[in-house]
Amino acid sequence: MTLDRKMHRMGEKARAAAHALALTPTSQKNAALLAAANAIDGARAEILKCNADEIAEAKDLSAAFIDRMKLDNARLDGIVSGLKTVAGLDDPVGKEISSWARPNGLHFTRVRTPIGVIAVIYESRPNVTVDAAALAMKAGNAVILRGGSECIKTAELLARLFKTGLQEAGIDENAVQFVDTPDREAVGLLLSGLGGGVDLVIPRGGKSLVKRVQDEARVAVLAHLDGLCHVYLDHDADLEKAAAITVNSKMRRTGVCGAAETLLIDRERLVDLWPPVADALAKAGCELRGDDYICALDESVAPAREEDFDTEYLAPILSVAAVDNVDGAIRHIARHGSAHTDSIVTENEETARRFLAEVDSAIVLHNASTQFADGGEFGFGAEIGIATGRLHARGPVGLEELTTFKTIIRGSGQTRP
């Protein structure tokens, strides 16, 4: 069978599984998730050996890449508990979004339904296999998984164990399918939509993957791109909150998309805010790159180049600029930001209201760390990532974001005049 035929056949099987899964009761989906958790928990030795062998075979991979690939017992704990968490979440399918009536007696109800077939294309983290399968399946979707070639064996094993959970619960195992060839053409076929076999593509990985997906996809894409997040310390900022929120936004974890990359400070507060904030950042191990105002004030700070303000460091580096009050902050963010997550620190409610209204980002915060940009922190229980597009989902993608809706109209014989 050619790869083209094989992939299209996958799409057909996924479509059939999705039709059945859309009507599968919550209890049955939860049983599958718990059975998958047990299957993975019971196969730890096999998984760790497979993963260790794959890492040993791998060549020319960076230490960071291997770290992402590597599974250990703690990461397996995370995978198993993640499955149990998703089993405990409310099922979004069938949930009423809104309802209304019309003068002609027609009654409208908008309810959540699964999207259908979702292709998830990811890279080095084998745990994405299970996280994505669990969330997509719980929301009633069939999923086609395409993992990175370096960890394809580990990912395939995890997918196979997940499928035993489906089988135990009496769910069509084609609800989760794994592309077992490293052939890059398989990605192209998924992006073509497989002749109607794929409704949505979710890329999880580096910029080059996401760019390829956005350039080639003939179906809808939920992309996860840059998080060039800002913290703005306003004229009316509280000093203690300013230092704590800045350090946390930058340094809690520097490699996440919700990490702050640029600090903006009201010019009139530079003299009193800068020393304690800079001190707290330095103590936390953060490298600073300042604009002319910052460098004039503090000789120890390296000068920022213009491109620093457009750089997502994902590292303990922070660019800092002085701005003319909240207007200057809003302008800087409009010009340099990525519309992901931005925070204002101020005690002035009116200034906060303006920032929250005028900054056009998926997530805007007042007196809180940008690192709250996370599905778990939103109360979603689990997420598949943070969508940076403007349509369908914006911000954390949890169960509800993996559904669409339909409108049910109930009448008593109405015809349209």
Add this chain to the structure above:
Amino acid sequence: MTLDRKMHRMGEKARAAAHALALTPTSQKNAALLAAANAIDGARAEILKCNADEIAEAKDLSAAFIDRMKLDNARLDGIVSGLKTVAGLDDPVGKEISSWARPNGLHFTRVRTPIGVIAVIYESRPNVTVDAAALAMKAGNAVILRGGSECIKTAELLARLFKTGLQEAGIDENAVQFVDTPDREAVGLLLSGLGGGVDLVIPRGGKSLVKRVQDEARVAVLAHLDGLCHVYLDHDADLEKAAAITVNSKMRRTGVCGAAETLLIDRERLVDLWPPVADALAKAGCELRGDDYICALDESVAPAREEDFDTEYLAPILSVAAVDNVDGAIRHIARHGSAHTDSIVTENEETARRFLAEVDSAIVLHNASTQFADGGEFGFGAEIGIATGRLHARGPVGLEELTTFKTIIRGSGQTRP
């Protein structure tokens, strides 16, 4: 200036206008809509002459095409009253969608925001110029309009009159821009996204236009495709409702996407339902094409070919098939339908519940005509079309569907552990 540069410049101007429009008060947007209505109302003679000249110059156009192109006083009435209607609708921007709190004291609010820059690509109907500009602008979006080359002068004149409304209300006139060249490459540039200048493309027109848009677009698309809609007369259908809903679904207007194309009848009710339903359809001037069961029962019906059940006639023709109860109807719709709009006629609540849950269409109805698939009938006041994709918007696209959302998080100094 090259076309490429010109179009990119349009995107930049649209982006700037969108930033301002996102924060423009409702009253100002409404003032612009009413001023545009006045401007168009006051330029009737000029518009009708421009339109008549353009139709006179046109060559090799079908009568149907010219009918879509043609403006008269009644159609101008519709355009003017449409603007007033949109001015009277609630502004979706800033509307709260949901709110919740977390144990750490963070308060979340999800509010509607404009999408940004929307490109609308349409064909022969010049009124789309005004309808699309009005809805997009009221929802806070800048819009780039690209009309069909045959009616480009009429459409450009309408766009120019709309812009005088914007100017009178003090809104950046680049909130509405019209592509004044018939060069098809302009469409390709819009579909490229103009280097970040376009957030969403909405194609309004025939299948070849929509297909080109879906194939080439590098940005999100809200497509409007086939409406292969079904009416199913169930075992427990009321005879009178069955006849009235079937005739209305098919014959009220045959050229709209919500018109029924196929009638399904429970095999056990054929003998008593068929004669009165067929009679009512024949009286309304409908041509019938039946499957073997129908043709055996009624010699006057022409036999349907298999492809009839996959054809959107948009004409007074109806294909008819007998099915084995609601299961057969659901299977037939899953195989042949376009997931647009489908209706069941039954007095059995449980059967209705199954049909409404299991038919995976944007709009599903119980005891009501498929011709209610219309934004006006939903109570939206106005719509830009019926989206047939599964994401973002599904069904009528009104003001709310032309927005996205952001999440506002209010804290008191929270950092993430």
